[in-house]
Amino acid sequence: MVLRRVDIRDLDRVLYPKIPVVVAAEYKGRVSAMLAAWWTQLSSDPPLIGVAIAPERYTYKLILKSTIYSINFLDAAHLDKTPYLGDASERFYPGKLAKAGLNISRGEALGAPIIAEASAALEMKLFRVFEAGDHDMIIGEVASIYAIGDFNGVWKLNSYRPIMYLGRTRRPAPVKRIYATCRDFDVKELEYAPGELKEQAMKRVKVMEAVEELLKKTPPSEWGRLKPVLEELMRENNLEADDVEYYIDDARRRLFK
Ligand SMILES: Cc1cc2nc3c(=O)[nH]c(=O)nc-3n(C[C@H](O)[C@H](O)[C@H](O)COP(=O)(O)O)c2cc1C
Numbered sequence: 060m061v062l063r064r065v066d067i068r069d070l071d072r073v074l075y076p077k078i079p080v081v082v083a084a085e086y087k088g089r090v091s092a093m094l095a096a097w098w099t100q101l102s103s104d105p106p107l108i109g110v111a112i113a114p115e116r117y118t119y120k121l122i123l124k125s126t127i128y129s130i131n132f133l134d135a136a137h138l139d140k141t142p143y144l145g146d147a148s149e150r151f152y153p154g155k156l157a158k159a160g161l162n163i164s165r166g167e168a169l170g171a172p173i174i175a176e177a178s179a180a181l182e183m184k185l186f187r188v189f190e191a192g193d194h195d196m197i198i199g200e201v202a203s204i205y206a207i208g209d210f211n212g213v214w215k216l217n218s219y220r221p222i223m224y225l226g227r228t229r230r231p232a233p234v235k236r237i238y239a240t241c242r243d244f245d246v247k248e249l250e251y252a253p254g255e256l257k258e259q260a261m262k263r264v265k266v267m268e269a270v271e272e273l274l275k276k277t278p279p280s281e282w283g284r285l286k287p288v289l290e291e292l293m294r295e296n297n298l299e300a301d302d303v304e305y306y307i308d309d310a311r312r313r314l315f316k
Contacts, residue, residue, distance in 0.1 A: 071097075076223035076239055081144055082110055083156075083163070084121035084128035085172045090163055091149035092156055092174060093118040094141060096224050097194065098130070104316055106201040107186060111194035117150040122197060126185040127169050130199075131177035135220040135240035137161075145236070168203035178219045179206040216244045266296055270306040274314060282307065 065073060075096070083092035097111035108130060112119045122128045133140070143152075143159035156163065162175040166182035173180040183199035209219040225237040252260035269292055273285055289303045 072226040075225045078132070078221045079141075079145070079224045080110070081131040081133055081174055081177070082112070082118055082122070082128060083131060083172045083174055084118050084125055085163075086121045086124040089121065089149070089153075090156060090172050091118045091121055092131075092144055092161070092172075093148075094145035094224075101198060104313070105186075107198055108181070108183065108201060109196045109198045111191060112197050113194045115148075117148050119195070119197070122185060123188070127171045128183045128185070128199065129166060129171040129173045130181040130183055131174040132179040132219075133174070133176070133222055134178045134218075135222050135238075137176060138222060138238055138240065141222070141236070141238070166203055166205070171202075173205065177205075178221075179204070179210060181205075216246060262296060266292065266298070266306065267309070270303075271310040271313065274307065274310050279311075 077096040079094045079096040080098055081092050082095050083090065085091075093112075093116050095110050095112060099109055101107040101109045110130070112122070118128075140159040140161055143155045143161075147155045149155055152158075156174075163172045164175040165171070166173050166180070169182045169184060171182040173182070181204050182202040184202050185197070186200045187198045189196040189198070207219065209215050209217055220240055220242075223239040223241075225239055227237065228235045270289060273288065274282060277285055286303065289306070290300050293300055293302050
């Protein structure tokens with residue numbers, strides 16, 4: 060198949076499909092929730108998630124004021140609620156959640172407003188806000204997680220049918236939002252680093268652990284004198300001498316959380 064050049068304005072459409080989450084927040088008794096497709100996990104320790112949210116969103120204001128919010132995953136059975144969450148603003152259309160037929164419950168850790176009908180929900184504490192371009196990266200730390208029985212260490216996808224978003228059509232009207240849902244998932248299990256990949260996987264962990272061991276035993280002010288030993292470790296494993304810097308940086312983050 061031949062790749063053909065696509066208009067740069069189609070960037071988000073090329074990145075889709077994505078599973079949009081529902082971000083919910085409350086301040087002084089006023090609750091709002093919005094759909095957000097531009098989100099990602101940023102760190103596992105601490106557990107951080109970033110969501111790109113435009114300052115115009117009423118939910119943005121509520122998150123910044125209260126610093127507590129939730130991230131919710133809706134089943135495709137609730138697709139009919141998405142226009143309330145993604146096309147209507149609480150600022151102009153008060154009570155949109157109730158009008159969508161959605162209810163709020165409370166998280167146990169922070170008391171965050173959670174969508175009662177969600178298949179999974181995360182309670183979030185605001186960590187940092189970065190101005191990106193037309194959206195800000197709202198980074199939050201996960202305080203607690205809730206999920207329906209379909210989640211059993213991994214999603215079984217027997218009862219949970221995530222909503223997938225493919226973008227909206229361009230004007231002229233009528234503008235349409237395009238969603239995909241799946242009836243059946245072709246779930247496959249692949250062995251981790253199979254066959255010829257096994258050896259490098261083990262070597263990788265061995266180098267990481269060796270660097271961490273050495274650093275753990277030495278005060279950071281004296282890490283400089285470990286350089287020859289670490290460089291030797293790199294040589295033994297056929298790595299480049301300056302790989303040491305990256306391994307030190309990686310281990311530092313695990314050692315000093
Ligand atoms: C599928 C979908 C994904 C969306 N993703 C985002 C997003 O990632 N960031 C954002 O700021 N707005 C996003 N929006 C738009 C907001 O959900 C929308 O502006 C909403 O009305 C804001 O509500 P609020 O003003 O009550 O907070 C998305 C909308 C839809 C339908």
